Amino acid sequence: MKAGDFATLRHPYKGYRNIELIEQLEHKWLVRICESGLELEVYEDEFILD
Template sequence: MRTATLIEPYLGYRNIILIEKWDTKWEVEICGSGKHIWVYEDEFIEDK
């Protein structure tokens, strides 16, 4: 499981799980809420 941190929080959440890369965006799941959103690669930093 690949995780990352949003640069700008989404509704107070910063931690995300990378689900699938689409054309120019990633489908991600917000940790703690289960909501799926789509973000560009420059909107998050992948955790190591």
């Protein structure tokens, strides 16, 4: 798992599921929702790599 990888959220955020990993933080990943460009911090167990 590395920055630039694509993944799917286990539970949609505002209807969105597809994300791109941007940066690994201490306990979370900074991700960008592909369809909207919104950036979020999520734990590794909240997504599945594509």
